[in-house]
Amino acid sequence: MAEKKFRLKIVTPGKMAVDKDVTMVIMQTIDGQIGVLAGHEPVVTVLDHGVLRYYEDEKIETMAVFGGYAEINQREVVVLAETAELPEDIDIERARQAKERANRHIEEKRAETDVMRAKVALRKSLVRLELSGQPLTTDKK
Amino acid sequence: MATSRDIKARIRSVTTTKKTTKAMNLVSSAKMARARGRLNAANPYFKLTKKTIGDILNGCAETISPEDFPFFEGNRPLKKALVVAIANDRGLCGGYNSNVTKLAAQVALGLSDEGKSVTFFTIGNKARDFLRRGGAAIIGHVGGIAASPSVLDAQDITKELVDMYENGDVDEIHVVYTEFVSAITYVPASVRILPLSAADFPAEEGHVRGMVKFEPNSTEVLTRVIPKYLSTTMYETLITSAASGQGATMAAMDAATENAENIISNLTLVLNRVRQAAITQEISEIVGGANALE
Numbered sequence: 001m002a003e004k005k006f007r008l009k010i011v012t013p014g015k016m017a018v019d020k021d022v023t024m025v026i027m028q029t030i031d032g033q034i035g036v037l038a039g040h041e042p043v044v045t046v047l048d049h050g051v052l053r054y055y056e057d058e059k060i061e062t063m064a065v066f067g068g069y070a071e072i073n074q075r076e077v078v079v080l081a082e083t084a085e086l087p088e089d090i091d092i093e094r095a096r097q098a099k100e101r102a103n104r105h106i107e108e109k110r111a112e113t114d115v116m117r118a119k120v121a122l123r124k125s126l127v128r129l130e131l132s133g134q135p136l137t138t139d140k141k
Numbered sequence: 142m143a144t145s146r147d148i149k150a151r152i153r154s155v156t157t158t159k160k161t162t163k164a165m166n167l168v169s170s171a172k173m174a175r176a177r178g179r180l181n182a183a184n185p186y187f188k189l190t191k192k193t194i195g196d197i198l199n200g201c202a203e204t205i206s207p208e209d210f211p212f213f214e215g216n217r218p219l220k221k222a223l224v225v226a227i228a229n230d231r232g233l234c235g236g237y238n239s240n241v242t243k244l245a246a247q248v249a250l251g252l253s254d255e256g257k258s259v260t261f262f263t264i265g266n267k268a269r270d271f272l273r274r275g276g277a278a279i280i281g282h283v284g285g286i287a288a289s290p291s292v293l294d295a296q297d298i299t300k301e302l303v304d305m306y307e308n309g310d311v312d313e314i315h316v317v318y319t320e321f322v323s324a325i326t327y328v329p330a331s332v333r334i335l336p337l338s339a340a341d342f343p344a345e346e347g348h349v350r351g352m353v354k355f356e357p358n359s360t361e362v363l364t365r366v367i368p369k370y371l372s373t374t375m376y377e378t379l380i381t382s383a384a385s386g387q388g389a390t391m392a393a394m395d396a397a398t399e400n401a402e403n404i405i406s407n408l409t410l411v412l413n414r415v416r417q418a419a420i421t422q423e424i425s426e427i428v429g430g431a432n433a434l435e
Contacts, residue, residue, distance in 0.1 A: 009185075009189065011185050011186045011189050012186060013182075013183040013186050013292050013373070013376060014179075014182055014183070015182055016185045016186075029356060029357075030357070030361075030365075031356060031357040034356070041354060042196075042200070042351055042352070042353050042354060043353070043354045043355070043356050044193070044196075044197050044200075044353055044354070044355050044356070044362055044366070045355070045356035045357075045362065046356075046361065046362055046365045046366060067369075069193075069362070069365065069366045069369065071193045071196060071197070073196070073351075078189050078192075078193060080186065080189060080190055080193060080369070080373075082292065
């Protein structure tokens with residue numbers, strides 16, 4: 001059975017990343033994951049840095065979304081993010097280095113703001129690694 | 142009368158100037174193309190942000206009262222106004238800087254007529270220089286970013302402005318910038334970014350707004366989304382100003398190059414005339430000398 005579709009728009013200051021008809025979206029809000037189907041009640045929610053999944057018929061597409069919020073209404077879902085990255089955009093080596101650097105900063109516990117910044121960096125690098133299908137183990141060699 | 146040597150020297154100097162202005166024209170046209178590209182790329186984002194914020198503000202107008210939320214109009218009396226003026230860091234761009242600072246001064250005048258105290262926040266060194274000359278009170282300045290502002294610059298500036306607003310240093314914030322209409326048309330414009338009022342966001346035709354639910358809750362969402370909206374607006378005004386500023390520089394340098402060409406062709410004419418006069422004089426001297434010998 002063909003499921004009902006709705007419009008998904010993912011927009012950043014740099015580009016219109018996605019503008020497609022989809023059957024379902026799963027996104028990471030600051031309060032946990034939510035899945036949206038067509039005809040969802042109107043909601044505005046703040047997104048965490050995370051991987052967003054959307055279902056286009058049989059296909060599942062993923063995208064990393066950073067610093068965004070989403071408006072869900074009867075006809076469409078609009079995600080407004082600072083940046084959005086496709087799996088192929090991600091430089092795995094760089095993300096891994098960023099993760100290690102962030103971990104180091106957190107362990108060294110420098111100034112308060114440094115640790116906060118490092119935590120955000122860590123979160124972002126983990127999202128990138130998750131999106132590119134890398135194992136997420138945080139143990140060190 | 143100028144000797145042909147003087148004229149040649151002037152032609153050389155004007156030719157160098159022409160080379161410079163031509164180069165500046167090319168540089169600014171490349172920069173304008175880039176700023177314009179970024180503006181076009183970000184346009185859907187700006188439009189959707191405005192629409193979403195309009196939906197949010199109208200959707201929660203009944204459930205949230207301005208007393209609870211400092212960003213909303215009606216939260217406190219508006220006594221201290223801040224005018225943010227965006228211009229270039231450098232001159233050589235025709236009337237661009239003075240047009241935008243003139244509008245900033247007008248906006249400030251209107252606000253002080255309403256009995257508000259007015260201070261300025263300037264972006265771009267020329268905005269600061271122009272307004273300071275007019276004796277304005279400038280409480281903040283950012284230089285060096287006007288030509289190619291980034292999203293991060295916009296976030297930093299917004300944070301500074303929001304801090305001032307939340308501390309109660311200012312009660313309302315206006316941004317005066319230059320709208321990029323086309324490659325040859327730029328219009329100075331002014332927008333109030335704080336406090337927010339649902340009335341500032343009329344719904345588009347055919348767009349029906351309803352009640353909006355917030356996840357996890359309205360305060361959490363609004364405190365996070367509104368700063369994002371503000372920095373988006375800031376980025377929009379910065380980038381459209383940057384494109385306009387580069388366009389104005391381009392036009393000014395184009396005019397300067399054309400002027401240089403005119404001067405060169407006039408000087409060349411004078412030079413030829415002087416040379417011809419010298420030759421004629423020499424001939425008549427020779428002829429006169431030969432006649433005297435006979």
